[in-house]
Amino acid sequence: MKSISIAFIIFTLALLSFSTYQALVVAPTEATMGEVQRIFYYHVPSAWVAGLCFFVNFLASITYLINRKPNADAMAAASAEVGVVFCTIVLITGPIWARPVWGIWWTWDARLTTTLVLWLIYVSYLVLRRFAAGSQTQVLSAVLGIFGFVDVPIVYMSIRWFRTQHPSPVMGGGESSGLAPAMLQAFLWNLLAFTCLGVAFVMARYHLQKVENQVESEHAQLALQGGTR
Amino acid sequence: MTGTNASSIQPVVVLQNLVKFFGRFAALRDISDSFAPGRLYVIVGDNGAGKSTLLRVVAGLMQPSQGFVKLLGAKPAREVANRVGYMGHAPLLYDELDGMENLCYFAGLYGLDDEGVCRRAMEQVGLDPQLERRVGQYSQGMRQRLSLARAVLHDPELMLLDEPFSNVDVHSAQEMAAILGRVRDRGKTIFVVTHQAPLVEAVADEFVQMAAGQIVSRKPMTRSAQPVSTVAGEPL
């Protein structure tokens, strides 16, 4: 198991180096926006990975409520944390991209706003995990994880409609604008690399949580036998 | 271990490898035992022995960490909730309502909408159904009596009472103990957790001693006589 993990990590790092090379060197410079457009290769894949993590959190939360196995809860915790990290990357790269191109840091663009709301939802999830009392943490956060993900499509639709009603500058293509083939290639490599990176982070965090759970249960078993308080 | 002579009767409560953790602390440590119906069991032991925890797990208010509980032939759940009565350490009453309002509300939860049931329950524990005073202004003795009334309102087969005599004056406590004895005589099973063993000696069928999350001894009593051996309940 461990050797597979190490091999995967090395693979991911290699992939990341290659995709970074693709993004920063190989891909052609964009006509209107210039070099800063290269952030796109990080901005969009991060959003994708964040969404994937939150979906995993949704599945893990449901699984936990059904079978109450600590591993399901560990996966929920891991995926939420990594998801928030990638979400944060989206929210930081967005303004970095916007500022040179549009002269402002934030335009309440539909996609970015949706990401912001997702970020808020899952940060509140992490806060709940922090402040819930011991044994309830797992059930309560599993419940919130389900609520949060069910909300995602509604958030997306509501903000999209709002922007249709009250239009404002749209940040970055990806949705409407077609990508030149050379750019598409760099984009796909980065998408793959970031997905692998996300998987690596989640597995590492999951493993850490499992070990923590194991320590707790060892202590508990000890208390069971020894009768110490 | 139980040694009942009517061994063909189904035990009313069965504990199987029962474990309850609070974080790293094991409040109940691998308890396996069974209890015959129609008896008044008094659970005694030091603070932190796990008495209240055991009662709460049997009542279904907490899930076991390992093992299981069976009461009346089923896991604690809404199916048997109708036949179980629980009286907690806290009063489990609404301070802003008066006695009858409290009881009638809880009666409704059990599907009983007859006011007479509530009135009789109040009279049975020695309270006046006409009293319009809010429970928040009751004396402790009255509050404990009303709490007991709430627990037995629906005539349950199994009663789980946690410290029913706490802070109650001796006279009220003796009355309550007598009530419990009469209820047991009608064939009900009662579990009483208490620090005041002498109060229930006269009506108890068995003393169950707990320590450090385990049942360490069970001493059946021959009633209307002195206890068979010294029982380590903590008299207050």
Added chain:
Amino acid sequence: MSSMSVTRATLMKDLRMEWRSKDAINSMLFFSLLVVVIFSFAFNPTAEESRLIAGGLIWVAFLFAAVVALNQTWARELRNQVLDAYRVSPAPPNALFLAKALGNFLFVAVLEVLMAPLFVVFYQLRSVGPLWQLVVVALLGTWALVVNGTFFAAMSIRTRNREIMLPLILFPISIPALLAMVDSTTGILTGEFSPDFWIKLLLVYDVIFTAVCLLLFESVLNAE
């Protein structure tokens, strides 16, 4: 004993208790008035600008008033641990949830009915669009806030920082509903666009989250 009779009995009990300890109602009413006045100072209402922002202001005011009310709902059940008595009974958990949600709905609706005229007066509001649409938005929007609010209040009451935890987990998830309420109210007041999509969104939101709340409440009630 049916689910409906338990819900009704619990709701009546809560209303009776609320009526007796009138301090809760009175302080809520006064708080709502304060909110409206402070908003008027913060967002200076000349007639034209006010109609544009009124949609947002009203709902933010209702939201803050509602959160204060929601926090108190479950506190009553935790005093004397009386919730244990419910959990031990055969009464279904969802009946309790519905009773609390309906009680909160009534309570917040009363606040809205009292605050809305104040807004109209202070901001000299007139609605271009039909009034019944505003009522529909108010009903759907209030339920959206209350159904999740009641549920999350039950969750947050068991956490270490219970007062702040409720708005913390409620607000992000309520954003789509808030957006819908605010924009549809603005659309109706200004008459500039149709609130139809928003009303449909609110309906979808209400149905989905009411279902999710009913599905998951038992887990929360029995979380130790």
